[in-house]
Amino acid sequence: MNCNSNNYITSNIHNYNHDFKYSQRQISTKLSLIDLSSIYHDTGLSCLDVLLNHFYSNVCYNNDMNYIVSYSGNKINLDNFTDPILFTDRVISIISNMEMGSFEYNSFINL
Numbered sequence: 001m002n003c004n005s006n007n008y009i010t011s012n013i014h015n016y017n018h019d020f021k022y023s024q025r026q027i028s029t030k031l032s033l034i035d036l037s038s039i040y041h042d043t044g045l046s047c048l049d050v051l052l053n054h055f056y057s058n059v060c061y062n063n064d065m066n067y068i069v070s071y072s073g074n075k076i077n078l079d080n081f082t083d084p085i086l087f088t089d090r091v092i093s094i095i096s097n098m099e100m101g102s103f104e105y106n107s108f109i110n111l
Contacts, residue, residue, distance in 0.1 A: 003060035
């Protein structure tokens with residue numbers, strides 16, 4: 001991932017319960033760290049916390065593109081978002097339709 005190290009946050013959580021290439025996803029966004037600190041719906045968690053700790057994702061913020069790199073290494077481009085809640089909704093929607101993401105999504109909604 002092409003990301004300034006000052007704008008990169010690594011999740012401490014890995015998912016090793018699969019045979020894919022990576023144990024974490026990579027998310028790149030044009031949003032700022034302040035944007036990603038917004039509370040995600042009624043969870044009491046920030047958008048960043050949701051992505052890092054519930055969807056096994058490292059996040060590059062203040063980047064020039066919005067995309068996800070899946071466990072398999074596939075890159076999925078995302079539309080431009082100015083609203084961090086809508087961005088997180090879209091990322092979760094995409095992840096929840098992935099093989100391992102559906103399990104992660106079910107765990108997340110059952111918190």
